[in-house]
Amino acid sequence: MNQSSNKHYEILDGLRGVAAIIVVAFHILEAFALGKHKEQIINHGYLAVDFFFVLSGFVIGIAYNNRWDKMTLGGFFKRRIIRLQPMVIIGSILGAATYYFQASPTLFPIIENTPVTKMLLVMVIGFTMLPVGKSLDIRGWGEMYPLNGPGWTLFFEYIAYALYAFVLRKLSNKALMLLTFIAGCALIQFTVTTPQGGVAGGWSLDPEQLRIGFTRLLYPFLSGLLLSRIMKPTFIKNAFLLSSILMFVVLALPRLGGDTNWINGLYEGLVILIVFPLLVYIGANGEIKSEKAKKVAKFLGDISYPVYITHYAFIYVFTAWVVDNVATGKTSYEVAAVWGVVTFVVSIAVAYIAVKFYDEPVRKWCAKKWLK
Template sequence: MKAHYEVLDGLRGTAAIAVIIFHIFELTTPDWAHNPFPHGYLAVDFFYALSGFVLGYAYDERLRRGGNGAGALSFWGFAKRRLIRLHPMVPVAVTLGLICYLNDPNVGTTQQIGVGLSLGSLLLAYVLTLFLLPSPTLPNHWDETHCLNAPTWTLFWEYIANVVYALWLCRIGRGLHRVLLALGAVALIVAAVLLAQKQAFGWGWGYETLWVAPVRLTYPFLAGLFVYRMGWKIRLPMPYLTASLILLAVLAAPALKGLANTLLEAGMIILVFPLILMVGASIRAETGKLGPLCRFTGELSYPVYILHYPFIFLFGHWVWNTHPGKLAQHGAAVGVFAFVLLLATALLYGYDKPVRKWLGRRYAG
């Protein structure tokens, strides 16, 4: 097994923490422009860029051999490894979403079975989300395609990218890759124009803007894969800290109005995120005092991301229903943040890593 790019893993952790902060403030501030991370949703696009790089590094050579020869890997071998890596946390996250949904004390009767909610629709949403498939929207969850655990919408598209990569992208040449990148960039710019009235790229999670999701996936995934294949690197001091600060500065940049903001965000995805990848790819492991933090945040990133949103909804409904003072609101926000980190840590070491290790020995040896 190849060694990880630990700095890139750590950057995934930086982005995941920014997502939690963004979502907490998303439910308590008037609009995205007042959020500490007004572009925080672009962490999703950065995740896709990371995924493209990491998949290319881990599987390009093995998949190109088509299952023949030492170290070769078939499509099904690849699929098993990706499922083992990503899916064990899904039933936990979706079940937590179900529990939080049924026990939210601040939504009246709208989420009670037999009153504002049918058992059939709830079970259907639960089963479909276990397989990361879009489901009918439930009460109080707007237009979400994955309403029992909203972040799983990104994982649904991640799985699609994995399939396309293993069946086709792993074998394309640089010329075609450049053409696809150009088309992906054009699609992002067109989307920026079409989303000007919404003033942001933070869509794709609902049925109304479902078309945005594949647009947000395509370019960054291809760009991450291309950065790996070209071997591009930018060497800066303390790359984990430096790249993290650049990423956070991008997500915290002031929001503009209308088309200016969507074009700005398209530019961030097209130009800045690949540059951050190049910084993160400049070394395999972060040394010194930042090394343990880099490795820990990298490991924690996925559990944090997939577990946090049901608790964000509980927090948001409490704020909207009880109108707490600023001190109580901020204290609760810190509590939610800390709880999610502790829960993710406990499940990472007590469930996710042991289960993945067992599954890997049994099915991916």
């Protein structure tokens, strides 16, 4: 498919924003579930990560497949760093600024005894996207980015970029299809055999979590990249509305199968295998004609990455408060729900302010300085 690298996919921007907002809502509601899968509202919200990987593969393919005769490896990585790193730094700073407000005797007892110097060291390491191990786990959750948990997806995103730049872009369509098929088989095998009954995980450096992370990365990214090569353009009416509704339905569906984990795992595997590439296909072949809808899609696209990479600092604070107060009966669910709405609004507002007054200016300056 010889799509122009200059074509802008408004619907895909909007869909990325829809998925990011669902992630924020999922994490707020997760505080009330207290780790009980069946009680989690927007039960499969974490699958938005797998959609992001599909979308990333597609967008990278569209943007760069036809540019390698004029672009070096260094130029490619500079562009990706400029796109991602400014908000990575803000996410780490927010995590550090709110860290001691997250202290909870029940959930995060380690925080009160963590020296400021150690916390600041983790913050600075977080700027670089280098993951940390157990010795610098200042939260107790085993996260490779203890101040900003969702950073683990960026860790795998950068791995995907390296695979693309050094290997995948050079493969024929047939070879890429074969790799995608193998990765799809590995995905289904994992989802139907794992005792947890799903793909949630990937945020730690231990072997089990790394396996989950690579399983969640490979098929989605490869399928998106393959789609960027073989998709035949068509026109799908009401694509933004249709894809947004489908996105919400598959992420909000309650956990399936009761105590039979493989049923829920199979569902998640099929969503990643079929539904997410379909969503990208629908979004890439639609058009937004309403000016209001265009503004909505642009707003969602603008805040999508910023809200995803900054919101968890506030989620840590909110979750710690819920566990210490609602679970113990000190505060009612109604009061907690109000603070949940506040947390949601603050997350969106901070992301919008960050992108308009920091991310966009910084990226513009970096591009002017470092890119020809």
